[in-house]
Amino acid sequence: MFDQAIVDVALGLALLYVVLSLAASAITEWISALLGLRSKNLRAGVERLLGEDYAGKVYGHPLVGKLSRIGKMPSYIEPDTLSTALLDVLAHDEDGNPVLDLEGSATELVDRVDDGHALKPALRALTLRGAKTVDDLRREVAEWFDEGMTRVSGWYKRRAQLLILAIGAVVTVSANASTLHIARDLWTDETLRASLADLGEQAAEAAAVAGAEVPDLGAFPLGWEAEDVRAWSFLDWVARLFGWLITISAVSLGAPFWFDLLGKVANLRAAGGTRARTP
Numbered sequence: 001m002f003d004q005a006i007v008d009v010a011l012g013l014a015l016l017y018v019v020l021s022l023a024a025s026a027i028t029e030w031i032s033a034l035l036g037l038r039s040k041n042l043r044a045g046v047e048r049l050l051g052e053d054y055a056g057k058v059y060g061h062p063l064v065g066k067l068s069r070i071g072k073m074p075s076y077i078e079p080d081t082l083s084t085a086l087l088d089v090l091a092h093d094e095d096g097n098p099v100l101d102l103e104g105s106a107t108e109l110v111d112r113v114d115d116g117h118a119l120k121p122a123l124r125a126l127t128l129r130g131a132k133t134v135d136d137l138r139r140e141v142a143e144w145f146d147e148g149m150t151r152v153s154g155w156y157k158r159r160a161q162l163l164i165l166a167i168g169a170v171v172t173v174s175a176n177a178s179t180l181h182i183a184r185d186l187w188t189d190e191t192l193r194a195s196l197a198d199l200g201e202q203a204a205e206a207a208a209v210a211g212a213e214v215p216d217l218g219a220f221p222l223g224w225e226a227e228d229v230r231a232w233s234f235l236d237w238v239a240r241l242f243g244w245l246i247t248i249s250a251v252s253l254g255a256p257f258w259f260d261l262l263g264k265v266a267n268l269r270a271a272g273g274t275r276a277r278t279p
Contacts, residue, residue, distance in 0.1 A: 005193065007269045009186045012196035013179065014262040015203055016220055020177060020247065021255035023217075024168040028160060031167070038075035038156060045152030046082070049145070050119055054089065061085035079149060083141035087134060106137035161252065168251035169244075175222045178243025179250070185221045192221065197269065204259075204266035 032038060047055040058064055059073070063085045067074035090112045091100045100109060106127045113120040123137070126144060131137040171177075186193045199219060232240070250258070 004269070005187065005190075007265060008193045008197035009183055011200035011262070011265045011269055012186045012193060012220075013183060014258055014265055015196060015200040016177065016182060017247070017250045017253075017258040018203065018255055018262055019217060019220075020168065020171055020175070020251045021253070021258055024164050024171050024251050025255055027167050027171070028164045031163065032160065036072055036075075037159070037163075039073040041156045041159065042075060042077065042149075042152060043073055045148060045155065046077075049122075049148045050086065051117060054086065054113075054117075054119055057089045058082065058085045061089060063088075079142040079145035080138075082145045083138045086141060087138055091134075104134060106131045106134055109134055109137060164254075165248065165252045169248045172244050172247045172251065175217055176224050176227065177220075177222055177247045178240050179246040180239055180243035182221060182243075189221075196220070200262055201266045201269065204263040 043055070043059070046058065049055075050058060063081050064074065064077060067077060067081075087109060090109050091098060093099050100112060110120065110123045110127060113123060122144070123141070126137060126140040129140060131140045186196065196219065
């Protein structure tokens with residue numbers, strides 16, 4: 001049987017990581033939307049597949065253009081929409097005049113791609129997979145785009161992970177959220193420990209039943225007001241930095257991870273019985 005105090009400390013820390021992770025995620029999404037990171041990432045992925053010239057033509061196509069807001073590129077495009085726009089671009093000349101019947105053969109359409117362009121062998125390979133008609137080629141290109149968009153999504157997730165790590169560092173230091181010092185406070189302050197453990201149980205239950213409801217950072221022993229940085233020794237700084245690094249690493253795991261762990265620790269606490277209150 002786990003010591004109840006240890007479980008309560010773990011519950012309090014898990015709740016802290018949930019709150020900080022949610023804050024870091026919200027800021028990341030705000031920055032991502034402000035800078036258009038998703039749309040820029042998508043454009044880079046399309047350019048990698050088609051080349052800058054054909055990607056520009058596809059983005060200028062009405063099917064894709066209507067997905068854009070004023071001054072902003074789309075952040076998601078259906079693979080079928082991309083493939084239809086690309087084949088329509090290939091079937092028209094530079095002035096927008098149709099030069100090829102879309103009911104014709106796929107090979108004729110592929111031959112419209114400039115010789116030496118990287119797109120040509122890619123499309124030709126798709127015709128070798130069985131695309132005889134233009135409609136066959138459209139479906140093959142859509143599948144090709146779908147595979148490419150999976151890689152693009154992976155690029156975005158990796159970049160977002162780096163961004164959330166940086167934001168987590170800013171949030172952690174700004175809140176002075178050192179895991180070592182918060183764990184010490186929870187261990188030595190029985191009232192604080194019990195209060196945060198109760199809040200952790202409530203948050204776990206709310207997340208499981210009706211959506212996440214978590215306290216704000218004011219419930220935790222955070223902040224710089226009580227700190228006299230000038231009085232810190234070298235070892236104090238080392239301990240503080242190590243505590244921040246633990247918190248930053250925890251925040252980088254994301255709120256879903258900590259919500260899941262919060263529920264497991266809350267169940268462990270409930271199985272052991274709530275800490276007996278002093279009459």
